[in-house]
Amino acid sequence: MVNPKFSIIIPVAPWDEPKNSIKSLEKVDYPKNKFEIFLIKGTNPSRQRNEGIIKAKGEIIVFLDNDSEIPKDYLKKIEEHHKIYDIVGGPAETSNEDTFLGKCFGAVIGTYFTSQKMQAKFKGIGKLREATEKELILCNLSIKRETLIKYGLFNEKLYPNEENELLNNLERNGIKAVYDPKCPIYRRQRETLYKFSKQFFKYGKSRIEHFKEEPKNISPIFFTPAIFVLYLISLNFFNPLWYLAPLILYILVNLTTTITTTIEYKNPKMTLIIPFLFPLVHISYGLGILTGIFTSKEQNKKGEIIIQKIQ
Numbered sequence: 001m002v003n004p005k006f007s008i009i010i011p012v013a014p015w016d017e018p019k020n021s022i023k024s025l026e027k028v029d030y031p032k033n034k035f036e037i038f039l040i041k042g043t044n045p046s047r048q049r050n051e052g053i054i055k056a057k058g059e060i061i062v063f064l065d066n067d068s069e070i071p072k073d074y075l076k077k078i079e080e081h082h083k084i085y086d087i088v089g090g091p092a093e094t095s096n097e098d099t100f101l102g103k104c105f106g107a108v109i110g111t112y113f114t115s116q117k118m119q120a121k122f123k124g125i126g127k128l129r130e131a132t133e134k135e136l137i138l139c140n141l142s143i144k145r146e147t148l149i150k151y152g153l154f155n156e157k158l159y160p161n162e163e164n165e166l167l168n169n170l171e172r173n174g175i176k177a178v179y180d181p182k183c184p185i186y187r188r189q190r191e192t193l194y195k196f197s198k199q200f201f202k203y204g205k206s207r208i209e210h211f212k213e214e215p216k217n218i219s220p221i222f223f224t225p226a227i228f229v230l231y232l233i234s235l236n237f238f239n240p241l242w243y244l245a246p247l248i249l250y251i252l253v254n255l256t257t258t259i260t261t262t263i264e265y266k267n268p269k270m271t272l273i274i275p276f277l278f279p280l281v282h283i284s285y286g287l288g289i290l291t292g293i294f295t296s297k298e299q300n301k302k303g304e305i306i307i308q309k310i311q
Helices: 020-026 045-055 075-080 098-109 112-121 145-151 161-171 191-211 220-233 241-265 268-272 276-295
Strands: 006-012 035-041 060-064 086-087 092-094 140-144 176-180 184-186 308-310
Touching: 006 020, 006 045, 006 145, 020 035, 035 045, 045 060, 045 145, 045 161, 045 308, 060 145, 092 098, 092 145, 098 112, 098 241, 098 268, 098 276, 112 241, 112 276, 140 145, 145 161, 161 176, 161 191, 191 220, 220 241, 220 276, 241 268, 241 276, 268 276
Parallel strands: 006 035, 006 060, 086 176, 092 184
Antiparallel strands: 035 308, 060 140, 086 140
């Protein structure tokens, strides 16, 4: 058999079962003999992906999550981009089948107020362009296998945000990445407020762990939510009128973004929820940053890796 064009790697927890990614791959418009699928069970996603890369035979490695649902023309689109670029990515947009709360979560993280330049990870915006780790997300990312083998795999001590170090390393070696806003995957957001806030707490904490591994990549903008948390705490002890100016500005930007987001999604009911989600994200992320600064990193579990070739 001729080696496949694509090797699709999907890490899952030991207790998890195949979900939307496998179902959507069954419907993809691409010759079945030209891509292989690896479902890799374990407790360290970075290591699981590395094991998959080593096992893979494809020219291009496609990284999806278990809940990533791809359009039928997905592989054809990224194949075209890979004629020029070693790295191809697109947004992870909220599924139309998600709950109302899930759609609110997706709307919030897709705003500049919440995510700044990283909003491109969650919503297709702008034109086809070269991009960095700030706009690329691992659940919708493909990289040429020879590039990974040559320049290094994932840092198995990092999760989540493990793709940030990998992409920064590839960029330093002159490898270009392209972001296609019209090449999305679709996924459901977290089911509850608690899981949503925990998600961003972990993002903040792991961002600091990433900086500890790569101090040269420290960016002051990521510390803004932590400063916001400290500011809110300080209001309990120091609150003259002039000191309330940042809070008033925050509320005004919050309300303005709520209005524009509600208009964009054409759902007035969102105004009842999303004004409260903005501070939830900022505070959760900020607390994660502060926790990461003042605590040592937990060791990632090694455990057994089970590689199951689906196709």
